[in-house]
Amino acid sequence: MKEFNLGDIVEMKKTHPCGSNRWEVIRIGADIKIKCVQCGRIVMLPRSKFEKNMKKLLMINN
Known part of the structure; x- marks a missing residue:
């Protein structure tokens, strides 16, 4: 199980139609x-x- 919290920025495998693959x-x-x-x-x-679709954790919210 991957660890993530509220406010973290994650990178997803697929890009959003707007061109970004970073999500909060x-x-x-x-x-x-x-x-x-x-x-x-x-x-x-x-x-x-x-x-399954989360690629990596980019920024951790403290």
Whole structure:
């Protein structure tokens, strides 16, 4: 299981149509809600799909 917290910036495998692949984690639970850093679009994914598609953790929010 990958470790991430609220406010962390993650890089996803696929790019968003706006051209960015960086997302901010804004909700954690059974589903993960993420917000595109570039355009602000909010997407909710099941935790399993999020962990599978997350490439790496870029910035950790303290």
